[in-house]
Amino acid sequence: MKRTKIKELLASSPSNQLVTVSGWVRSFRNNQFISINDGSTIQNLQAVIELDSIEESVLRRLTTGTCLTLTGELVASLGKGQVVEVRVSELKILGDCDPEKYPLQLKNRPSLEYLREIAHLRSRTNTFSAVMRVRHAMAFAVHNFFNERGFYYIHTPVITGSDAEGAGAMFRVTTLDPNNPPRDTTGSVDFKEDFFGRETNLTVSGQLEGETYALALSEIYTFGPTFRAENSNTTRHLAEFWMIEPEMAFYDIHDNMQLAQDFLQYLVRYAIANCNDDLEYLSRRAKDEEDSKPKDQRSELSLTDRLKFVAENEFQRLSYTEAIDILKNSNPNKKKKFQFLIDAWGVDLQSEHERFLVEKHFKKPVILYNYPADIKAFYMRQNEDGKTVAAMDVLFPGIGEIIGGSQREERYEKIVKRIQELKLPEKDLWWYLELRKFGSAPHSGFGLGFERLIQFVTGMTNIRDVIPFPRYPGNAEF
Ligand code: 4AD
Numbered sequence: 509m510k511r512t513k514i515k516e517l518l519a520s521s522p523s524n525q526l527v528t529v530s531g532w533v534r535s536f537r538n539n540q541f542i543s544i545n546d547g548s549t550i551q552n553l554q555a556v557i558e559l560d561s562i563e564e565s566v567l568r569r570l571t572t573g574t575c576l577t578l579t580g581e582l583v584a585s586l587g588k589g590q591v592v593e594v595r596v597s598e599l600k601i602l603g604d605c606d607p608e609k610y611p612l613q614l615k616n617r618p619s620l621e622y623l624r625e626i627a628h629l630r631s632r633t634n635t636f637s638a639v640m641r642v643r644h645a646m647a648f649a650v651h652n653f654f655n656e657r658g659f660y661y662i663h664t665p666v667i668t669g670s671d672a673e674g675a676g677a678m679f680r681v682t683t684l685d686p687n688n689p690p691r692d693t694t695g696s697v698d699f700k701e702d703f704f705g706r707e708t709n710l711t712v713s714g715q716l717e718g719e720t721y722a723l724a725l726s727e728i729y730t731f732g733p734t735f736r737a738e739n740s741n742t743t744r745h746l747a748e749f750w751m752i753e754p755e756m757a758f759y760d761i762h763d764n765m766q767l768a769q770d771f772l773q774y775l776v777r778y779a780i781a782n783c784n785d786d787l788e789y790l791s792r793r794a795k796d797e798e799d800s801k802p803k804d805q806r807s808e809l810s811l812t813d814r815l816k817f818v819a820e821n822e823f824q825r826l827s828y829t830e831a832i833d834i835l836k837n838s839n840p841n842k843k844k845k846f847q848f849l850i851d852a853w854g855v856d857l858q859s860e861h862e863r864f865l866v867e868k869h870f871k872k873p874v875i876l877y878n879y880p881a882d883i884k885a886f887y888m889r890q891n892e893d894g895k896t897v898a899a900m901d902v903l904f905p906g907i908g909e910i911i912g913g914s915q916r917e918e919r920y921e922k923i924v925k926r927i928q929e930l931k932l933p934e935k936d937l938w939w940y941l942e943l944r945k946f947g948s949a950p951h952s953g954f955g956l957g958f959e960r961l962i963q964f965v966t967g968m969t970n971i972r973d974v975i976p977f978p979r980y981p982g983n984a985e986f
């Protein structure tokens with residue numbers, strides 16, 4: 509018989525028809541009630557074994573984690589919590605699960621840290637299946653949003669030869685033998701002998717390549733994995749993360765900020781409208797986690813309230829200069845509570861400052877713009893004041909920076925001068941500079957860290973728990 513998904517069955521009414529269900533046992537009680545889950549929903553299906561209908565030796569194998577397929581009548585449930593249940597007439601075990609060895613038992617709730625060590629099994633937990641269903645919904649919504657607005661999805665390369673973005677340290681890609689690489693006459697490694705005939709790396713961002721298509725198709729976006737070889741062991745950094753980078757011709761920094769707000773609000777509203785069951789579960793999970801923290805560190809809003817709050821409120825826009833004034837005069841700065849004190853214009857903001865602005869001062873998402881040129885990338889458009897660039901960062905509660913972007917410098921002389929000042933490899937950027945020689949146009953774009961978005965939407969505190977197999981310093985298991 510054809511298998512029906514549990515999500516579909518739970519949404520239907522008792523039909524007394526035979527149905528077939530496959531999935532994994534979550535619990536088996538009183539030698540009679542199987543709670544079974546197939547990942548189509550956070551809800552389990554209850555299957556009831558009629559007395560003496562299934563052999564005792566089979567029933568004994570029904571432990572948490574066992575995979576089975578069963579057939580039975582879909583009937584009204586007498587128990588509370590579900591409308592329908594299945595009265596089992598046939599049951600076949602597809603895969604046994606040794607209760608002595610299976611690490612995911614109901615009684616001892618494993619910690620998130622421990623689950624990271626068994627990432628191949630954590631997919632079987634409520635938390636991780638809920639997070640990944642939300643992650644799927646968000647990826648789908650990203651494409652919906654841009655498709656509705658006539659943006660084209662461009663696949664930028666994962667392996668690149670350009671190392672000029674300056675976004676972070678890179679992972680080298682090579683097929684040379686590390687123990688015996690070919691050398692040139694000066695004794696240095698001869699990358700002409702390497703696979704691509706040059707040095708190559710995993711991309712840190714698809715932006716520069718994305719710009720080439722924005723200056724032809726007007727509005728494009730990329731959505732792919734990006735790699736940064738920084739040694740940052742934080743709850744917000746991964747060595748491999750997914751980034752969405754829209755790039756738009758004829759947009760200035762203000763159009764860019766508006767798009768960023770519309771985009772984030774669309775995604776959050778999509779999650780509220782389509783991920784209700786999972787968000788309810790995750791909201792309860794997040795509350796349990798909050799309750800275990802000291803009172804003064806707890807968040808004032810629940811997960812669902814935080815989502816509604818972002819979906820419904822305008823983001824606060826303010827310039828870097830205004831932000832510095834607020835921070836300089838803030839209580840934690842005066843009382844020396846910040847780890848990095850704000851004393852002068854020009855310093856880079858740390859996440860403690862970003863979170864102060866968002867969570868304490870404005871109590872809503874903030875878009876900071878017009879940053880000092882010296883702390884931002886070479887390609888950002890130089891403002892008239894001679895010291896700031898048209899950069900923008902979107903800051904979210906609990907997360908800090910979720911989006912970084914800018915209007916791009918479209919003027920050939922200005923960008924060449926900046927490249928020279930920063931001593932960047934001008935010759936590697938020849939193609940990027942040609943965009944400014946041939947039919948240049950004002951344009952803008954930004955990058956949304958997909959995992960930081962998923963953290964915000966699911967309320968998971970550690971970024972390692974919102975991607976199936978996290979990559980971070982010292983870890984590439986699986
Ligand atoms: O601010 P970033 O470095 O900007 C860029 O890469 C630009 N090229 C984007 C653009 O204008 N097209 O990164 C953008 C976003 C950050 O705001 C953050 O959300 C995320 O990417 N991000 C990371 N997420 C997880 N782990 C890391 N190591 C991240 N680094 C950045």
Ligand code: MG
Nearest residue numbers: 901909911912
């Ligand atoms: Mg940034």
